[in-house]
Every structure is written in C-alpha cells, then in structure tokens.
C-alpha cells in the first residue's frame with residue numbers, strides 16, 4: 185500500500201520525534217539536539233542525537249539514523265505502512281480507506297478479528313486458571329515454581345476439559361465461527377458443527393514482537409495420558425510457526441542490551457529463566473530453529489546461545505540449529521546442561537548461578553560439533569572419521585565471513601590433530617560442490633541469475649558499518665550537501681555551477697547521495713525526509729543522509745559553523761566556497777597524477793603534460809589565494 189507524499193509529510197510534521205524516541209530512550213537536551221544512549225548499540229556515553237527541528241535522529245556511534253518513521257521501523261520492527269499507521273493514529277491524522285484494495289481490506293479485517301478472538305481466548309483461559317475449574321492447572325504451575333506475577337506476565341491459563349467451553353465463551357463475546365476458525369481456536373466436525381481446539385490443557389499465549397497475542401501453546405496436565413504432550417496453534421491467518429518466537433516480546437529489550445540471545449527448547453524454560461532474572465531468552469515454537477526466526481533475531485543481536493539438553497535428541501537439535509544460525513551469519517555458541525536437566529529445572533533446583541556458570545562455559549558451535557562427533561566415536565575408524573570431518577567442514581563452509589572460516593579451520597586442525605591443508609582441501613571441495621549446485625539451480629532460472637550466482641560465490645560477503653559521514657564523503661562534499669539541505673532551492677544552483685566549473689563530486693558516496701537528494705528535491709520541499717522515508721534507500725545511505733542533518737558538534741568542533749540554517753546570501757557564498765574547495769581537491773589530485781607521470785619521464789607527450797602541470801598549478805594557486813584571504 186502506498187500513501188500519498190503529502191499525507192506522509194503531514195503525519196511526520198504532527199509527530200514529535202522527541203516524544204516517540206523518548207518513550208524508549210531517556211533523552212536530555214544538548215544545544216539544538218537531544219541526546220541519549222543509543223537503543224541500537226551498546227554504549228556508555230550517549231552518542232544518539234535527536235534533532236527535533238528536522239525530525240531526525242542519528243547515532244554517531246553506530247551510524248544508525250533516520251526519521252520518526254524509520255525509528256518505529258527499526259526499533260519496533262514495523263514495516264513502513266505499519267509505522268505510518270501507528271503514527272497517524274497517535275497524531276490523529278485520518279488515513280484514507282480507499283488506499284486499500286477491497287481484498288486487502290477484507291484480509292486486514294479478518295486478521296484483526298482473528299487476533300481479537302485469540303487475545304480474548306487467552307484472557308478467558310487466564311481468568312479460568314484462578315477459578316475452581318483451573319485449580320489443578322494452577323497447582324501444576326505453582327509446582328513448577330512459577331510465581332503469581334510470572335503467571336500474570338506470561339498470561340498463563342487453563343483451557344477447560346470441554347468440547348465447546350471456549351467456543352461458547354467466544355460466542356457470548358460476539359465472535360463468529362469463521363473468526364474463531366481463522367484464529368485456529370476451533371475445528372470443524374465432519375458431521376457438521378465445531379469443537380474447541382484447546383481442551384484440558386495449561387495454555388501459554390504466544391505474542392508477536394509488538395505484543396499482540398497470535399496463538400498459543402498448550403500442555404497436558406500431569407496424569408493426563410494424552411500422547412500429545414504439547415499442542416500449538418495451527419498455522420493460521422495470524423500464526424505462522426516458522427516465524428513465531430516465544431518470549432521475544434518480553435525479551436527484546438534485554439536481547440538488545442546484552443547483544444545476545446539465548447534459544448531454549450520449551451516455553452517453560454523461557455518463563456523459568458525469565459523469573460530467575462535471565463531475560464534475553466526465546467524459544468522456537470514447536471519447530472526446530474528456522475532461517476526466518478534467525479533472521480528475525482539478527483535484527484536484535486549477532487550472538488546466539490543455543491541451550492540444549494545433554495541427551496542425544498538435544499544434541500541433534502543443536503546440530504540442526506547450528507547450521508541454520510551460521511548460515512545467517514550469527515555467532516553461535518552452545519550451552520549444554522547437566523544430564524536430565526532443562527534450563528527451567530536447573531534454575532529451580534540449583535539457582536540462577538548454576539545456569540550462569542553453564543552459560544559462561546558455552547563452547548563455540550564448530551568446536552561443539554567436533555567434540556560431539558569425537559565423543560560419539562565417529563573419529564575412531566578412518567571411514568567414519570572422513571565422513572565426520574566432511575560434515576564439520578560443511579558446517580564451517582556455511583559461515584559467510586571468510587576470515588571466520590579460516591580461523592575455525594585453524595582451530596579445528598589443532599583440536600582434531602589434522603593438517604590444516606587437509607581441511608582447506610576439504611573446504612574447497614565442499615565449496616565447489618555447493619557452487620555447482622547453486623549454478624545449476626540458477627541456470628535453470630536463466631542466464632543472468634546464473635552469472636549472479638557465480639559472482640556472489642566469489643565475492644566475500646561485505647560487512648560495512650556505515651559510520652556517519654566517515655562513510656566516504658570528503659569534507660567539501662559534506663559541506664556542499666549540508667548547504668544543499670539547508671535550502672533545497674540550492675540544488676539547482678549546485679547543478680548549474682558544477683557544469684559551468686566542470687566540478688564533480690569526487691567520491692562514489694558523494695555522487696550517490698547527491699543524486700538521491702536531487703531526485704527527491706524535484707518533488708518535495710524536504711528532500712532529506714522524503715529520502716529517509718523511501719524504502720528503497722539502503723541503511724548505509726540512510727545513515728549518511730541523517731548524519732548530514734544532525735550536527736555532531738562535539739565530535740568535530742569545526743563543523744559547528746556549518747549548522748543547518750543560513751541566511752540566503754551567506755548560503756550562496758558557502759556553496760561557492762564548497763564548490764571551489766571541491767575543485768581544489770580535484771586539481772590537487774590531478775596535479776599529483778601528472779607529477780607522477782612526469783617524474784617517470786620519457787615519451788613525446790611530456791610537453792603537453794608540462795603544460796597541463798603549469799595550468800593546474802596556476803588554478804591551484806588562484807584557489808589557494810582565494811581561501812587564504814577569506
């Protein structure tokens with residue numbers, strides 16, 4: 185869905201960025217900005233700046249920057265339309281209904297209704313827990329050591345031992361059967377009619393990241409011989425088991441703060457650890473870890489601890505999790521628990537310390553795999569050893585960062601007492617095999633894609649951390665862009681002047697940034713904000729753009745004079761200066777090149793070079809003189 189630009193502008197104008205950011209970051213005023221501790225990286229001194237006039241934030245520590253929309257997107261993990269909706273709602277700006285197609289509208293309505301039904305059902309089960317009917321369930325939860333507070337925080341409940349108790353309650357609350365079906369709360373009978381999906385079970389509502397109930401997991405009570413110990417909401421309009429992460433809503437701030445996430449197996453483990461004060465914990469909801477779940481967690485941190493039972497099933501689950509997480513470029517460590525214990529029982533019996541000790545003893549994923557296979561005796565016979573090694577190397581091959589791959593192989597060679605070269609040879613084999621597979625896959629989908637696949641295989645994945653304007657802009661370029669942003673009408677001036685004086689932006693970043701702003705300036709009085717709200721702009725560019733609008737006077741005191749607002753005449757002068765500076769550095773560059781060529785000597789073009797050399801010298805001294813008299 186696309187909202188018209190003027191509406192986006194209106195919503196942005198009526199939203200107070202200091203208030204929106206201030207809800208999650210404690211801000212204090214410094215000059216024209218507000219500063220606080222960055223919510224996107226761990227820091228002790230505040231480098232996160234909010235500029236209320238421009239409606240922009242920028243972190244000079246990690247480079248994150250943007251406007252009120254991107255803040256909601258980045259912090260609360262919303263997409264752009266969601267951010268627009270939330271802010272429109274806050275600011276009381278009505279959104280046009282007609283922007284939505286009827287099908288979209290219908291889907292949204294059905295989704296909303298299903299979500300409401302799910303939330304009501306969870307609340308109903310929670311209420312029942314404290315009634316006569318819920319007594320055994322409550323007793324069970326208490327026995328597991330959950331306090332009343334914990335039970336309330338996680339809204340644990342009891343789905344009654346009945347075929348239609350939930351159905352009847354939902355009917356009483358005015359929900360229709362289609363809505364209950366869409367929420368996965370009821371099932372249709374072949375003979376007609378419906379029955380409750382959750383019966384006679386302790387219920388664990390599952391939230392999405394923004395705190396809406398999207399489904400539930402449910403466990404049998406002790407003494408129940410139902411073979412399905414746990415059931416989860418079926419895949420539905422609101423619940424997708426491949427992306428859902430139990431506990432993420434409660435854990436997200438702590439994950440961000442600790443810059444690490446613990447993945448445990450069960451709902452009770454999440455709750456038990458939470459109660460024990462370990463709060464950066466989530467569980468996959470009844471699946472093995474999926475790539476989508478890892479991708480979601482990666483938005484919060486880069487380190488992941490997989491916590492598993494010591495038994496064979498636990499180890500196998502860990503092995504699968506390792507491959508999934510490494511492929512997504514997570515740093516993965518494995519925490520093993522004493523035989524027969526899960527995190528929940530461990531903290532209950534031995535306290536938080538015991539768990540933290542295990543955490544501190546976590547081993548690197550590759551080492552874990554190597555040691556596990558060794559323990560299983562797979563390194564004893566040559567045949568199985570070869571296979572085991574190949575399997576370990578295949579896991580190493582999944583790591584996108586080549587430096588990390590090499591370090592792993594080095595260490596592996598030491599612990600396995602195998603020559604490093606042998607492991608490298610194996611890695612090459614594995615890579616060749618996977619490249620072949622990739623190319624084959626790609627070739628069946630067309631020649632261009634195949635070329636891309638080959639290329640991407642060669643190119644090591646880049647990890648560029650755009651840090652403010654260190655990201656490749658020269659001082660002159662930055663000055664020019666800042667001036668342009670101060671007065672959008674100056675874009676035209678810059679373009680004509682650049683042509684007239686044959687000046688260009690020198691860096692790729694400068695060219696790209698100016699091109700973005702120029703395009704936006706054609707349709708918007710605020711090209712910067714319109715660029716920041718453009719979803720096709722990369723994070724790196726967004727970081728550069730927002731850095732241009734927020735002064736970081738503390739870090740570079742000289743920049744204070746390039747504050748954002750100028751009187752018109754002095755602006756032209758600043759622009760001229762910046763353009764001349766740009767020309768000056770281009771001249772210098774060219775002069776150096778000519779000089780180098782001249783000193784090499786020989787060839788008939790010397791005379792021409794010499795002439796160019798003199799011309800450049802003349803230009804430069806003119807420019808130098810101009811700036812020294814300023």
Ligand SMILES: [Zn+2]
Nearest residue numbers: 222225243246
């Ligand atoms: Zn930051």
